[in-house]
Each structure stands twice: as structure tokens, then as C-alpha cells.
Amino acid sequence: MQSFPGGRLPHVGFDIKLKAYAEGVDMRMAELLPADVEPAKLLHEAMRYSCLAPGKRLRPALAMACADAVGADPWSVLDGGCAIEFVHCFSLIHDDLPAIDNDDLRRGVPTCHKAFGEAIAILAGDALFALAFDTLALGPWGSDQKVNAIAALTKASGSQGLVGGETLDILSEGKKIDLETLRLIHAGKTGALIAASCEIGALLAGADEKQCAHLYEYGACIGLAFQIADDILNETSTSEQLGKAAGSDRERGKATYPALIGLEASREEAFNAVSKGLVHLAELPNAGFLFELAHYSVERLN
């Protein structure tokens, strides 16, 4: 295993903390999501189905850990984490659609359109996107903080972020692209929202501008590492391990790190990204959990 500058802080109970955060996010999302009632019961069921399926909740955990890192109560940004996870779930539902990635399985269960039909899946994604901004607008923070967090989330999710990255990704299918373009795709598809998770956690916790900027950069690096790890695992794992179809990227002619530079160089690129990210934690008062999360983003490769 490689070692990182700054080292890995020996936090006892990392897994417990991560699971407790995920548990809290699940419980709070269940409260924030519309109940399974009429008139639009099927829509609400689809929203709950896609959000409450077991997930790592990496993005909310990062937001909470960033609040922690700047000395605030991580639970004070819980709703911010849920808002980010709603955006993540919305993007997964739409990316899985037949017209885009056409995936049947996600997190080990049928994708939203497989379970509820395509029309409801499109609409459930849309409603989750709205719910994300609703959650930020109605959260327990000051108006300035809310507006900054909403601006960070729109930037990360729109045509300059998630949606832009996904567009580049589908336009590149079956084409030979260079590493620069691949980096751009990953920065949009995964990096933007993970970086925003860190930034939003810091913003809502009242961090200063410099801290927010460092945590944004940390997140961008971790996001890249995480996406490369995903690319590698799509290539090397079984469908059972992944909870979705293994090797699907290759079959579809998707641009991935392993396809472009091979498995070994990809692993190296992921570890390098983590190393770069850790540099940004240097001046934070309480970044132990963020060190651990950085490691976690690539530990599946060990």
C-alpha cells in the first residue's frame, strides 16, 4: 500500500463513524422525502425507492466531515448532506435511463425505470432535483449561507458540472478520446458534486473563504480518485460485488482510465489524486476524519 503525505491518522472507529453518518442520512432522507401517499403515490414511491436503497452516502459523509474539520458540529449540516444525496440519486436515475446508459441494475436492485417505468423514472429524478434545493432553502442556516450553498450545488449539477460531464461521456462513447477529455468527463460526472459536497459542508458550517476553497480542492481530488477507482472496479469486479453489471463500461465503448492508460497506471493516478487532496487539509483544525475518507475512496483498490 502507498503512503500519503501527512500520513494516515489512526482513527479508531472510522468505519463506525462512517456507518453512523450514513444511518443518520438515511433516517433524515426518509423524513424529507414525500410520504407514500396519493395523489402522486407512484412518484413518491419511486423517489423513496431510489434514495433509500442502500448506499455508501459518501457525499453527505464528506459534507459532515468538512463541518467537523473546521470545528463545527457535523450534524448541523445533515440536511445539506441529504440535499447533495438527492442530487446524486437524481443523476443516477437519469443516467440509468434507456436513452442514456440503459442500466438494469443499481446498488443490487432494479434501476428506477425498470421498477417503475421510464416516465415515472424521469419525473422522480426531476422531483428529487427540486427536493434538493427545497431542502437547502428550508434548512436551519442563515440566508447568506443557504444562497452560497445553493449556488455551489447548481454549479456542480448543471451544464458546467454533473450534466455537462454526462453529456461529454455519452458523446465520447465508442470514440477514441485523450486523457485530457477523460479528466474533463470525470471532473464533471463525479468530481464536481464531490467537491461541492465538501464546499457545501464547510459553507453551511460557517467556515471562512480560504477553508472553503481548500476543502473544495480536497473534494475535487478525492472525487477524481473515487471515479478512477470505480472505473477500475467496473473492469475487475464481478456483477455481484458491484451490485450492477460488471464490465459494462468496456462493452459500451465508454471512456475509462483502465481503457486509456491500463490498470496499473490507473491505480497510480488514483493514489496520486488522493495525495494531492491531502495537502489541502494541512491547516484545518480537525481533519482526521477527512484523512480517513480520502483513504477510503481508494482503499477498495488495495
Next chain:
Amino acid sequence: MQSFPGGRLPHVGFDIKLKAYAEGVDMRMAELLPADVEPAKLLHEAMRYSCLAPGKRLRPALAMACADAVGADPWSVLDGGCAIEFVHCFSLIHDDLPAIDNDDLRRGVPTCHKAFGEAIAILAGDALFALAFDTLALGPWGSDQKVNAIAALTKASGSQGLVGGETLDILSEGKKIDLETLRLIHAGKTGALIAASCEIGALLAGADEKQCAHLYEYGACIGLAFQIADDILNETSTSEQLGKAAGSDRERGKATYPALIGLEASREEAFNAVSKGLVHLAELPNAGFLFELAHYSVERLN
């Protein structure tokens, strides 16, 4: 022609003002939309194509007229109007998709998925939805006003508004539904965003709570009238007049006012809704243009 309580104020130049507002909205949207540049050029083209196709811009005009009605500069809420129009365009793109309404024509030109393919259409809708909140978050108002406007827009567009109404609509296709359900569908599909347009215009203009509430109610009534008028025109106009396929609602077994209560009773219902809406303008200092807009929402039926 019926007459309304409070009468119709003889505003000279109503059409000119409406067109000037629409012109301003078009120019400002063109600035706010991402430019046609790489890397996600096709996405940006699709966003611009769908937003800049000629439209009535009723929702932004209502927002600006509501600012006017409470004594503020209507142009101070221009960006708010654009944000609402982005949501409107996003919802049209997604509703036109093959999995939902499967429409080929919109405003006289091919729908977004016909022109750009289904994947890009889904993503362009998503990116416009993000741009709407971005526009509100970055606009020239105070943070409290922005947060309130964002909350009003999420409520109007999510599972309790636009998306919820569209869900009910598709679940009701080919089924016999009652007038109560049809009202619920229309309130969600059209009423919610039109009511929010009025509320947001008032909010961003610094109106007090009572004024905002009255303008929201006015908008809900006008929205209902407008949707009933649309239902009637879908039945009685040619495709050329509509810019989309005439009679498509009936063919698809869609619930509409004419299908449920006939053309004459539908016209009456639309005029009644306008009358109810006008009551809410009684105490506003400068509501002349809103009187005209109310009339405009059903004048196509005369």
C-alpha cells in the same frame, strides 16, 4: 364577451408592453444561457434551442407585472422571470419525451428530442432546471428574498407541483377521472408555476406577506384559466395555429376540460376562474397590467 368584477382597465399599449417584456426576457435568457461552445456544445445548443424558440413568456410577464403591481420596478425582477421560464422550458422538454407525451412539435418547431436526440433532451432539461436555481441564487436581490423565491420555485416545480401534476396526468391517461382529479392535475401541471411566478415577482420586489399571498392566489386562478383555454384550443384549433399537433389530447385519452364537461361549460369555467382571480387585485396600488394579463389568458377563447 363576458365582463369581470372590477372591469377591464383600458390600458393603451397592453400588447406593446407584453411584447417588450417578452423581448427583454428573450435577450436576458440569451445572456444567462451557456454559450454554444465546447466541451458540451451540443448540450448548450439544445438548451438555447428550447429556451429561445418563440414563446409568449407569460410567466415572466406575470412576475414583472406583479412587481409593477406592488409599486416596484418590473425590470428589477427580470432575472426571476428568466429563472421561471427556464423551469417552464425544462418541463416542456421532459414532457415532450417519448416516454411521457411523445410530442414531435412544440411552438412550431421539432421538440428537443426530435432535434437533438433523447439523451441530450433529458440532460438539457436537467441543466435548465439547475440554471433556474442558479439564476435566482446569483440574482441582484437580498439573500432572504432569494431564499424565499427559491423555496417558492421548488414547491411549484417538484412532486407537489409541476412534476406531481404531470405524474397524475400520465397515470390518468385513458382512464375515466372526475372533475376533482382534473382540477388537481391542472393545478399541478400549470397552476403551480403560474401562481409561483406571481408570488416570486412580488417576493423579489419586496412586497409584504399579504400582497404575496393575494398575488399567489391571483396566479393560481389565472393558471387554471390558462390551462382550460389550452385544453379548449387543443380541441378546436388547427395544428398550424397551435404550433403543435391539434387534437392530440383527445387521441391520447388525456383528461381535459372539454372531454369531461364539454366546450361550453369549459369556457364558462375559464371565465369564472379569471373573475375569481381579479378579486385578489383589489388592494394593490398598480394592478392595471395584471387585469389585462388576466383577460389575455382567456381572450383566445373569444
